[in-house]
Amino acid sequence: MEYYPILKGVHMLTAYLTAGLMLLRLGLDLAGKTGWRKTPLRWIPHLNDTILLAAALVLVVVTAWMPLVHHWLTAKIILLLGYIVAGKWALDLKRSGAVRGVAALVALFQLLLIFLLAVTKPGF
Ligand code: HEM
Known part of the structure; x- marks a missing residue:
């Protein structure tokens, strides 16, 4: 299984990119720069x-x-699954700022838990 380290590396790299890209989009929305939806940041x-x-x-x-x-x-x-739903709400401009803010916090908290579970792999 000599490709295993590469596979795990790809999974981990894209996991950290997921967090970075979510933070970037939330930050841009927070700064009022919602135009990223018309850039490659929409599909990347x-x-x-x-x-x-x-x-x-x-x-x-x-x-x-x-x-x-x-x-x-x-x-x-x-x-x-919870992160996908909360993340979708957090980036949905049709929802109010309050709803998007709470959804963003819920999404980021779930993402943090995903990372903690992945790294610690608790035996429950
Ligand atoms: C946003 C979603 C996800 C993130 C951020 C994420 C993140 C990570 C990270 C950082 C690791 C490496 C942990 C370490 O050993 O240091 C990892 C390992 C792993 N992930 Fe994920 N992951 C996600 C989704 C998934 C999903 C949906 C599955 C399964 C269907 C999965 C299966 C695994 C497995 C099996 C490992 C252990 C690999 C090993 O140690 O041999 N991950 N994940």
């Missing part, structure tokens, strides 16, 4: 997230880690 996060999840799926196949068996991984997937 989707491309990055597709690679992140593809690498995650291959990791599950090639490692012994399994959702529903290792609960840190199950929790990570549930948090990921």
Whole structure:
């Protein structure tokens, strides 16, 4: 499995890029610079997230880690679904500033938990 370190590296790199790209978009919105939606920043996060999840799926196949068996991984997937919904709301200009602000905090908190679970892999 000599490609495993590369696969894990891709998963980790795209994971950190996901966090960076979310913070960047939230920061631009907060500064009133909502025009990023007309730039490549509109689709780059989707491309990055597709690679992140593809690498995650291959990791599950090639490692012994399994959702529903290792609960840190199950929790990570549930948090990921919550992060996707909260992130979508946080970046939705049709929602009020208050709703977007709360959604942004919820999204970032879930992302933090995903990272903590990934790094510590607690045995619950
Ligand atoms: C936003 C979503 C995600 C983020 C930010 C993320 C982040 C990370 C990070 C940083 C690591 C490396 C931890 C370390 O060992 O230092 C990792 C490992 C891992 N991730 Fe993810 N991940 C995400 C989604 C997923 C999903 C959806 C799955 C499974 C379907 C998954 C499966 C795995 C597995 C199996 C490992 C362990 C690899 C190993 O140590 O051999 N990840 N993740």
